[in-house]
Each structure stands twice: as C-alpha cells, then as structure tokens.
Amino acid sequence: MNIANKTVLVTGANRGIGRAIVAEALERGAKRVYAGTRGPMEVTDQRVIPLLLDVTQRQQIELASLAVETLDVLINNAGVAAYDDLSNAELVEQHLRVNVLGVLNVTNAFLPHLKRSRGAIVNHLSLAGVAPLPMVPAYSISKAAAMNLTQALRMTLSNQGISVHGVVLGPIDTEMSRGFNVPKAPPASAAKAIIDGVERGEDEIFPDPASQSISEGWRNGVAKALERQFSTLVPLAEAAA
Numbered sequence: 001m002n003i004a005n006k007t008v009l010v011t012g013a014n015r016g017i018g019r020a021i022v023a024e025a026l027e028r029g030a031k032r033v034y035a036g037t038r039g040p041m042e043v044t045d046q047r048v049i050p051l052l053l054d055v056t057q058r059q060q061i062e063l064a065s066l067a068v069e070t071l072d073v074l075i076n077n078a079g080v081a082a083y084d085d086l087s088n089a090e091l092v093e094q095h096l097r098v099n100v101l102g103v104l105n106v107t108n109a110f111l112p113h114l115k116r117s118r119g120a121i122v123n124h125l126s127l128a129g130v131a132p133l134p135m136v137p138a139y140s141i142s143k144a145a146a147m148n149l150t151q152a153l154r155m156t157l158s159n160q161g162i163s164v165h166g167v168v169l170g171p172i173d174t175e176m177s178r179g180f181n182v183p184k185a186p187p188a189s190a191a192k193a194i195i196d197g198v199e200r201g202e203d204e205i206f207p208d209p210a211s212q213s214i215s216e217g218w219r220n221g222v223a224k225a226l227e228r229q230f231s232t233l234v235p236l237a238e239a240a241a
Contacts, residue, residue, distance in 0.1 A: 170210025
C-alpha cells in the first residue's frame with residue numbers, strides 16, 4: 001500500500017490525530033481525502049472533501065458510503081473518551097456505540113468499495129485496550145473490544161484482499177487527553193508513523209514512544225500467537241457459514 005494517488009477516508013477528521021492524518025495523507029500525494037466529521041470543516045485543499053459522518057448515525061453512514069465513489073484506505077479514527085468509574089451504564093454504552101459499533105458499522109458500509117480496490121482498513125486503538133486505565137475504564141473496555149474486532153476483521157477479510165491494521169496509540173497531545181498529565185507525542189509525528197506502518201503492511205502499528213515500548217512484547221506475546229493460531233481455522237469458519 002502506497003498512499004500516493006490513493007483515496008482515503010478519515011473519520012473524526014476535524015481535530016487531533018484525524019486532522020493530522022488528513023494533512024499527512026495530502027503531504028504524501030493522496031489523490032482525494034474524504035474528511036468525516038459531525039459538523040462543518042474548513043477546507044483549503046481541493047483534494048479534501050468534507051463528509052457529514054457521525055459514526056453512531058446509520059443514516060449518515062449510509063449517505064456517506066453513497067457519496068464516495070472509490071476508496072482505497074478507511075481510517076476509523078473517530079472516538080470518545082470520558083472519565084468515569086463504571087457506575088454509569090449509559091456512559092459505558094456510549095463508548096461502545098462510538099468506539100466499537102461505530103467502527104464496525106462504518107467498516108461494513110464501505111466494504112464494497114474496499115473489496116473493489118483491495119484496500120486497507122486502519123482502526124485506531126489504544127494502550128488502554130491492552131490494560132485498562134483506572135481513570136477511563138469505560139474507554140478501556142471499548143478499546144479492548146475494538147482490538148478484538150480488528151483482529152476478527154483481519155481474519156474474516158484475509159481472503160478478500162483487504163489488509164486490516166490496528167494502531168495502538170499511547171498518549172497523544174490532543175483535546176481528548178488534555179487532562180492526562182503525562183508526556184505526550186505530537187499528533188503530526190503519530191500521523192506520520194501511522195501512515196508509515198500502513199505502507200509497510202504492519203498488522204499492529206505503534207506510533208509513539210509509549211506504545212513502542214510494548215511493541216516487541218506484543219508481537220511475540222500470547223495474544224498475537226493465538227491470533228496466528230486461530231487464523232488457520234478461517235477455512236473451517238467459512239465452510240460452516
């Protein structure tokens with residue numbers, strides 16, 4: 001996968017990592033970048049096409065999929081993170097609606113485009129999906145589910161020419177992590193590392209110093225070993241479907 005001359009869609013594109021990804025894709029010569037946002041977005045580059053896209057709204061997802069003619073790379077970046085203590089089930093459900101079901105519904109809507117282009121899906125995950133952060137347990141739960149979803153998509157789409165990449169993010173200097181007083185990586189450097197990882201075909205991408213500290217352990221760990229082992233059962237699953 002090379003981003004040059006490709007068509008890219010980024011959800012949550014109006015700020016933070018999403019906005020940095022849009023800029024990085026343009027820098028690398030993307031032919032067109034669809035910027036999915038929940039509200040208006042100022043555009044200065046004619047290659048950027050804003051899309052009204054709230055990932056919790058099925059109608060907006062469907063309309064966005066109809067508005068996109070071709071697609072090579074889908075980047076599921078939109079997410080929500082709120083401080084909680086698991087006492088509010090509604091807040092937990094909100095995290096699941098955005099961070100898990102939003103990713104799944106957007107992916108399914110754009111799968112026909114990606115099958116035609118033999119493209120790539122990029123899901124933004126988190127270190128909190130590997131082990132929960134005590135101040136954001138609902139977010140952590142949703143990101144653990146999103147990580148499993150990413151692995152499941154990789155298996156189910158393995159015979160259809162679509163690559164699936166999981167971006168394991170550590171602390172990034174965005175509005176979402178403003179109250180988190182730890183060293184943070186700049187969005188621009190994270191965006192560059194994410195696109196680098198996609199172009200190299202990495203299953204999991206570790207785009208910042210905090211996430212890079214677990215990269216070797218993850219790639220050689222039990223979770224990745226089980227994923228590789230279970231992937232051999234894909235033909236049996238397809239036969240049973």
